[in-house]
Amino acid sequence: MQPARRVLASTGAASAVRSPGAFTCRACLTRLPAPQRRSFSRSAPRHAAPPGPVPAGLAELSSRKLISVSGPDAAKYLQGVITANLFPGYAGPNPTSEHLRTDAGFYAAFLTAQGRILHDVFIYRDACDTAHPPGHSWLVEVDAAEADRLQKHIRRYKLRAKFDVRLLDEGEGTVWQAWDDDATSSPAPIPPSETIIISTPDTRAPNLGHRLLTFSPTPLSSLLPIVPEASYHLRRYTYGIPEGQSELIFNQALPHESNADAMHAIDFRKGCYVGQELTIRTEHRGVVRKRILPCLLYPDGQVPLPGDLDLTGAYRPEIEDGVTAEQIPREASIGRAPGGKKGRSAGKWLRGVGNVGLALCRLEIMTDVVLPGEASSGAGGFGEGDEFVVGVERVGEGEEGRKVRIKAFVPEWLRKGLVRGEGH
Template sequence: MRSLSRRPLHELSPNRICRTCNLPRRHFSSSLPSPPRPPASGIAPLASRQLLSVTGPDAAKFLQGIITANVVSSKGEPRTDPFYTAFLNATGRVLHDVFIYPVRGCAPGGSAQAAGDDGFLVEVDAAQINALLKYIKRYKLRAKVAFRAIDPAEMSVWHAWNDTPNSTTLDMPAADPSRIVFRDPRAPGLGHRIIQLAGHKPPEVDVERATEDAYTIRRYLHGVPEGQDEILREQALPLESNMEHMNGIDFHKGCYVGQELTIRTKHRGVVRKRILPCAIYDRAKAAPPSLVYDPDPDPEAGGSPEALTADMIPAETSIGRSGKRGRSAGKWLRGVGNIGLGLCRLEIMTDVVLPGEQAAATFRDGDEFELEWGEEDNKSGVKVKAFVPEWLRRSIDGQQR
């Protein structure tokens, strides 16, 4: 979920607004219903994402110097396949996580480009598109490149998935000039990204029309962060945000802004914190054995319709050991219902063994952690458990061998 404090009320999901006084629900101690479980297969428009066009003879060379992925193929030619990447600041902190879609011979909106010109669509957090535009203009200098923020009415971003049993693929239509379709590379099974031209219907696939809430819940269950409310601007490190495991960093390309710290962390340092999916639960209950989205607490099973939900937890709330004082185990980022994302210390909150250690330093099976916030005389709190997705565990294990 995007930060309630940074979005106009008309952009908030109905589930995030009090129907009585039209204020965000974070102002109240009781919660409104969480979004329903995502459909097994679905397609959702992503109003939280917007496109920026970068065109011109120097477009590929220009982007090559300011993003973490390689814009050039192994043959030395501009890439033609979409990819995931990030813009960093000079100290190697993440500014924007983006998808980049190469286009050739035709500028967005249908206007022709000069023969051989490169063009790219950059998909970014919609609330930050002007900030990204301002940032990249700093590096333009004499490069022959042009920028334009694309109105959502001109091009829209969609996401489709299929989690039905015994199905491993989503049957997408053949190549069509009205859209760009590609498999999301960040985590296995996450789905397909779709860029749709205005005036054309989204792909006719045999799935249910869903909301962006459904897409967000699926991201959390896969452990995939997105946008500056989850990958904190100028705070998050790309490796702590799992970008190298989500196919967003090329460690063999040439220099780019923020490369020095990223490479040094990769080859010399140990990544002790990572963004992980988390489940929250009542302090009086046992920890959940697995990560499952539960939008409706069951009163008969001890749940309460007034229970605290993840979207009510303030961003960056510190995670502490239950009943103990000491070093913070991480911090909460964003959530919905009973799940969300946290930046977690691996050796404290998980059984992941870091390089150079014989066993997880302080983690013990049965350890519990909690989130607590509010004024001293009116505190709220829940317990929280971090999970390491299998795709991330396999990638970390393979990297350490």
């Protein structure tokens, strides 16, 4: 058996680790005895509030599923329907496997012809598929609730392309997120060598962690503590990272408003793909007035919070008196606090846990970000001390819904992206 190796520091091609001279195919792995289930069952609430942020952890993401796309035309098909580039640096008409990107996985999105997000995805080289030549087999990771819809979407538009599409069964492939804030190079031991694994950095934001795929029912053995999936979602929210179609609303969300540009999901030098026209026009000519931002919820009457507050340190499992972010309806309108300036809606709530979450915010109203060609403040614009509220769902019929205060923050990674992109 090979000795354990460090995997999270790797940034190169897919890591497919197996014992020397032995390989167990994915179909056979699914027939092995299932492992003892852990206390955090898949049936548990996805966003059950954790007690606090976890500086190091390994979370199984039951909220994500894998779709296999394999065959001679798989890469060519994906190149025409996703925002990322499978053939960076090549502009010719007939790319080959030699022109393919070499990283193990990357973040991307499927768009409508009108440039709206259908699905946010991670795409991986399926280095464990020995039935196809290199570059002919890919795994698409998608929101579990949307996996069947994406599979049907791919089948519908494959036409005569030569590739097969298959949604992996539960237990056939598992997605994990690993992170370690205390490690200088984010190391973590690789699982036993008989466990096949694909590892890639999560490049959506600096130091967010690593994505891992496993294809064995045997649980990962790691020095990192196994944590509930809710800990991963809390981490995403404090970083300001949306994921899945509960937060990137299907057929509505725009890539730039969803920070897909800043999260490295789009290659603006790439050739044609579905939804490219509006996306490119927005990048080069448009002004993006709304962005998904991390938000902190706090009780009415609390003093305004500083804009440079660390959301990790400010997290609480509830806002007040049992009220949590999960009680705020999705797309609830965010408005100015009573007694403040008048004006239109400042944004829409998306999702959260405890007292933090994500909202689609109007930058000129809820933040100090100055849009190109506009003043930093003014009537209806952002001002120091401005406060905003969002409604919590009603407890009983006829009972007036309560409101809680909400403050948006622009994370440093996104602020740098806005400066680099001059507002978009």
